[in-house]
Amino acid sequence: MHFTFTSEPRTDDGLVERDFSLGGVPGILWTPAGLADDPDAAPAPLILQGHPGGLEAMRPRLAARARRSAVDGHASAALELPGGGERSRIPELEAARAELRAAVLAGGAVPDGVVDRLVLPLVDLAVPELRSAMDALLALPGIGGPVGYSGGIVGIGIRLAVVEPRLAAVGFFAGSYVPLSLFEEARRISIPVHVLLQWDDEGNDRRQALDLFDAFGSAEKTLQANLGGHRGVPAYAGEDAARFFARHLVAGAEPLSGPAAG
Amino acid sequence: MHFTFTSEPRTDDGLVERDFSLGGVPGILWTPAGLADDPDAAPAPLILQGHPGGLEAMRPRLAARARRSAVDGHASAALELPGGGERSRIPELEAARAELRAAVLAGGAVPDGVVDRLVLPLVDLAVPELRSAMDALLALPGIGGPVGYSGGIVGIGIRLAVVEPRLAAVGFFAGSYVPLSLFEEARRISIPVHVLLQWDDEGNDRRQALDLFDAFGSAEKTLQANLGGHRGVPAYAGEDAARFFARHLVAGAEPLSGPAAG
Numbered sequence: 001m002h003f004t005f006t007s008e009p010r011t012d013d014g015l016v017e018r019d020f021s022l023g024g025v026p027g028i029l030w031t032p033a034g035l036a037d038d039p040d041a042a043p044a045p046l047i048l049q050g051h052p053g054g055l056e057a058m059r060p061r062l063a064a065r066a067r068r069s070a071v072d073g074h075a076s077a078a079l080e081l082p083g084g085g086e087r088s089r090i091p092e093l094e095a096a097r098a099e100l101r102a103a104v105l106a107g108g109a110v111p112d113g114v115v116d117r118l119v120l121p122l123v124d125l126a127v128p129e130l131r132s133a134m135d136a137l138l139a140l141p142g143i144g145g146p147v148g149y150s151g152g153i154v155g156i157g158i159r160l161a162v163v164e165p166r167l168a169a170v171g172f173f174a175g176s177y178v179p180l181s182l183f184e185e186a187r188r189i190s191i192p193v194h195v196l197l198q199w200d201d202e203g204n205d206r207r208q209a210l211d212l213f214d215a216f217g218s219a220e221k222t223l224q225a226n227l228g229g230h231r232g233v234p235a236y237a238g239e240d241a242a243r244f245f246a247r248h249l250v251a252g253a254e255p256l257s258g259p260a261a262g
Numbered sequence: 263m264h265f266t267f268t269s270e271p272r273t274d275d276g277l278v279e280r281d282f283s284l285g286g287v288p289g290i291l292w293t294p295a296g297l298a299d300d301p302d303a304a305p306a307p308l309i310l311q312g313h314p315g316g317l318e319a320m321r322p323r324l325a326a327r328a329r330r331s332a333v334d335g336h337a338s339a340a341l342e343l344p345g346g347g348e349r350s351r352i353p354e355l356e357a358a359r360a361e362l363r364a365a366v367l368a369g370g371a372v373p374d375g376v377v378d379r380l381v382l383p384l385v386d387l388a389v390p391e392l393r394s395a396m397d398a399l400l401a402l403p404g405i406g407g408p409v410g411y412s413g414g415i416v417g418i419g420i421r422l423a424v425v426e427p428r429l430a431a432v433g434f435f436a437g438s439y440v441p442l443s444l445f446e447e448a449r450r451i452s453i454p455v456h457v458l459l460q461w462d463d464e465g466n467d468r469r470q471a472l473d474l475f476d477a478f479g480s481a482e483k484t485l486q487a488n489l490g491g492h493r494g495v496p497a498y499a500g501e502d503a504a505r506f507f508a509r510h511l512v513a514g515a516e517p518l519s520g521p522a523a524g
Contacts, residue, residue, distance in 0.1 A: 199475075199476070199483075199485075210472070213461075213487070214461070218489070219489065220488075220489060220496070221461075221488070221489045222486060222487065222488050222489075222496075222498075222499075223461075223485070223486070223487040223488075224484060224485070224486050224487075225475070225484065225485040225486075225487075226483070226484050226485075227480070227481065227482060227483045227484075234482070234484075236484075236505070236509065237484075240502060243498070247498065
């Protein structure tokens with residue numbers, strides 16, 4: 001897919017932000033200021049910042065995470081989700097979202113079928129786009145592997161960790177619906193996993209989050225649960241997540257381990 | 263109880279280790295080297311290092327934790343448990359330990375009665391001794407509040423956090439038997455809590471550990487679960503626990519919050 005920058009670089013407090021288009025899909029790249037100044041420096045590891053869709057609304061929060069990652073010398077990027085933000089709506093996803101809203105309003109557990117109809121197509125559509133974004137972004141001067149994926153739709157992080165050998169570490173924020181079929185994929189993940197769980201997250205099935213953590217096949221996995229709701233992640237939890245990526249995304253290093261076979 | 267040092271100070275790699283006796287109960291005090299050199303410095307916060315009993319066997323591991331805490335300017339101390347190490351055995355505890363061993367060998371869940379008969383008397387005996395140790399240690403030059411309690415028998419940390427207003431933070435290492443009656447006390451804890459859980463700890467009831475974390479009444483509580491068995495705590499988990507105490511045990515500061523009323 002054709003990659004082109006769609007804005008001039010904006011530098012603010014040590015962070016350079018630049019919008020891009022990947023085959024018409026809008027994205028944002030954040031790099032540490034001065035990244036390109038040292039031609040001898042090892043290329044910066046890249047963190048793909050996940051989000052729920054609607055990139056413009058998420059820009060301030062994603063930029064704040066990117067600024068923290070830049071302290072560790074990491075570049076960050078975010079790509080609009082299929083059917084999200086300014087992108088054309090996808091009828092099947094819109095219908096599934098309406099089903100989900102109705103199920104949530106009706107109370108009780110959301111039927112697996114509804115979760116599958118919403119999340120599985122989104123994962124199938126988003127993961128190839130994220131891999132294409134990795135192709136384009138890793139080809140830019142000053143940016144290289146290893147690559148991390150942080151937050152966003154849990155299912156997208158699971159699928160990406162299974163299929164993408166350039167991914168060296170994945171951080172999840174428990175709290176989105178996860179199709180049962182993706183639990184099987186989670187068992188095949190072998191790269192280090194960090195899970196943030198807000199213990200009192202109103203929109204989160206705590207039991208399912210713990211079961212998913214149990215399912216990850218990784219030899220290194222950490223669950224950090226903190227008191228509070230979905231928006232109440234304490235600052236030190238963000239610091240711990242950043243340290244997780246700093247441990248595993250070392251400039252010039254190969255991924256610690258690739259995805260499990262199959 | 264009469265406090266006296268029973269050894270000369272031994273300095274090794276920035277840590278001063280000194281044995282003491284508190285009314286005949288052996289203990290060890292570790293302080294950052296150079297602590298006494300600056301009379302204007304705020305007194306060092308104190309971390310009571312918990313352990314399963316048998317202080318001499320634990321000395322190397324406790325010293326290693328104390329060395330890490332000294333980096334943050336914290337003093338550390340450990341006191342032999344009632345009936346532990348060189349102390350005279352306590353018949354009721356010995357009988358309960360034999361019961362526990364038999365129950366574990368028989369397989370299946372350990373009856374609540376057995377846990378109660380072992381842990382509750384130990385908590386009742388150990389907590390007043392630890393509070394006396396705080397009286398004596400906080401009176402030493404260069405050592406002051408706030409005080410933390412780290413690891414050891416979970417029940418002792420729970421009781422101490424409820425009854426001891428000088429305690430500002432408590433770190434638990436999930437993996438010891440917890441009487442159900444102490445879950446009620448856990449709900450009354452209001453100081454910050456950090457819980458380390460080894461996800462595959464053979465000697466640990468994961469479900470009970472999660473229920474206990476849920477029970478803590480604290481406004482700030484963090485559970486960090488890592489893959490591995492009881493002895494497999496990763497180095498970064500020790501670092502995160504140290505950062506927890508560094509956040510809450512600030513030299514010269516008052517405890518963030520006392521125990522809840524009642």
